[in-house]
Amino acid sequence: xxxxxxxxxxxxxxxxxxxxxxxxxxxxxxxxxxxxQDPGLGLRQIYYSMNVEVTDKGDVPEGYKVSRKEKRNFxxxxxxxxxxxxxxxxxxSSLSWSGKQFFGPGTRLTVL
Amino acid sequence: DAKTTQPTSMDCAExxxxxxxxxxxxxxxxxxxxxxxQIHSQGxxxxxxxxxxxxxxxxxxxxxxxxxxxxTLILPHATLRDTAVxxxxxxxxGTSYGKLTFGQGTxxxxxx
Numbered sequence: 001x002x003x004x005x006x007x008x009x010x011x012x013x014x015x016x017x018x019x020x021x022x023x024x025x026x027x028x029x030x031x032x033x034x035x036x037q038d039p040g041l042g043l044r045q046i047y048y049s050m051n052v053e054v055t056d057k058g059d060v061p062e063g064y065k066v067s068r069k070e071k072r073n074f075x076x077x078x079x080x081x082x083x084x085x086x087x088x089x090x091x092x093s094s095l096s097w098s099g100k101q102f103f104g105p106g107t108r109l110t111v112l
Numbered sequence: 113d114a115k116t117t118q119p120t121s122m123d124c125a126e127x128x129x130x131x132x133x134x135x136x137x138x139x140x141x142x143x144x145x146x147x148x149x150q151i152h153s154q155g156x157x158x159x160x161x162x163x164x165x166x167x168x169x170x171x172x173x174x175x176x177x178x179x180x181x182x183x184t185l186i187l188p189h190a191t192l193r194d195t196a197v198x199x200x201x202x203x204x205x206g207t208s209y210g211k212l213t214f215g216q217g218t219x220x221x222x223x224x
Contacts, residue, residue: 004155031210033210033211042214042215042216043156043212043214045211045212048209048210048211056209058211059211088153090155090156092155092156092212094210096205096210097205097209097210098205098210099144099146099161099201099203099205099210099212100146100158100161101158101210101212102158103155103156103157104155105154105155106153106154106155108153
């Protein structure tokens with residue numbers, strides 16, 4: 001089944017404790033991106049990647065890092081999480097720079 | 113991406129057609145109209161997209177006016193599981209670096 005998976009689905013952590021949210025897709029898509037969703041602000045893009053070793057900032061990249069060492073994986077790294085990064089995070093992928101994107105199920109992160 | 117305007121909320125009776133409007137009066141010639149929906153904090157789900165012609169797939173139909181300034185998503189026989197937030201997005205793919213700009217969307221509630 002074609003899908004985008006994210007882990008963990010739920011995470012509660014404390015300020016400053018490094019964490020990684022994994023994202024994996026099995027559709028051989030070149031394009032992957034990360035969004036965060038906050039009440040009243042909608043979905044905002046954090047980072048995107050056009051292919052292996054090619055990444056760039058989206059609209060709200062501060063406090064986040066990404067890497068794309070393999071085509072299928074695009075982890076989101078929070079090196080020193082802060083409470084303002086409490087949010088619902090979605091990973092997405094598509095065959096190219098297409099508007100037809102496949103989203104993961106989401107990761108709900110709480111930073112205390 | 114061109115700005116899109118949607119009603120905040122709509123109701124529909126189960127089994128009836130749900131017609132969701134979207135205004136995109138400043139859409140440019142290379143921008144497609146995409147529709148996504150999000151069911152209760154799950155990952156957004158692609159529904160349909162089009163450029164100029166009307167489109168239909170197993171989920172819905174998309175009617176785009178001849179001047180391309182507005183469109184309507186039609187769910188022909190709405191069910192309770194269609195209750196969701198529906199997003200209309202104007203996206204030009206490569207020139208927007210694949211970023212989808214989600215607005216506030218329309219909350220569709222399907223009643224028994």
